[in-house]
Amino acid sequence: MNQRLAHVTLLVRNYDEAIAFYTNVLGFALAADQDMGEGKRWVVVAPPGPAGCGLLLAEAKTDEEKRGVGQQGAGRVWLFLHTEDFWRDYPALQARGLRFLETPRSEAYGHVAVFEDLYGNKWDLLEPLG
Numbered sequence: 001m002n003q004r005l006a007h008v009t010l011l012v013r014n015y016d017e018a019i020a021f022y023t024n025v026l027g028f029a030l031a032a033d034q035d036m037g038e039g040k041r042w043v044v045v046a047p048p049g050p051a052g053c054g055l056l057l058a059e060a061k062t063d064e065e066k067r068g069v070g071q072q073g074a075g076r077v078w079l080f081l082h083t084e085d086f087w088r089d090y091p092a093l094q095a096r097g098l099r100f101l102e103t104p105r106s107e108a109y110g111h112v113a114v115f116e117d118l119y120g121n122k123w124d125l126l127e128p129l130g
Helices: 015-025 063-068 086-095
Strands: 007-012 029-037 040-046 054-059 077-082 105-107 110-116 122-128
Touching: 007 015, 015 029, 015 040, 015 054, 086 110, 086 122
Parallel strands: 007 054, 077 122
Antiparallel strands: 029 040, 040 054, 105 110, 110 122
C-alpha cells in the first residue's frame, strides 16, 4: 500500500492575501484555486520542486477558526521548508521581505533559520545535511 501526506490545512484570514504571500514572498506555486460556493475555495499552494505536501489554505470563518489563525503551532515551529541550498534561498527570501526570527545556525541535522509567515506561524528554512 502506497500512501503520502498530500496537504496540510493552514487557517488564513483571507484567501487572496495568503496566495499573494505564499506565491510572491515564499515563491510557492498556486496549484489549485477552485470556487466551492458559499464563499469557500479549494486553494492549494506548494513549494517548487518535486511533488510533495502542499498547503491547503482555509479562510477562517468562525470565531474559533479566526482565533486559530497564526496559532496552529501554539507558538512553536511546526512547518518545515526544505531547500537544497540554504545560502541561496536565505538572502533571496529576506530580499522579498520574509521576516527571520534568528540568524542562521548550523545544527547536526542541517543549516536552519526560523521565520514567520504573514500570520505569525513559525517555520524552519532548512537545508538537511546528509
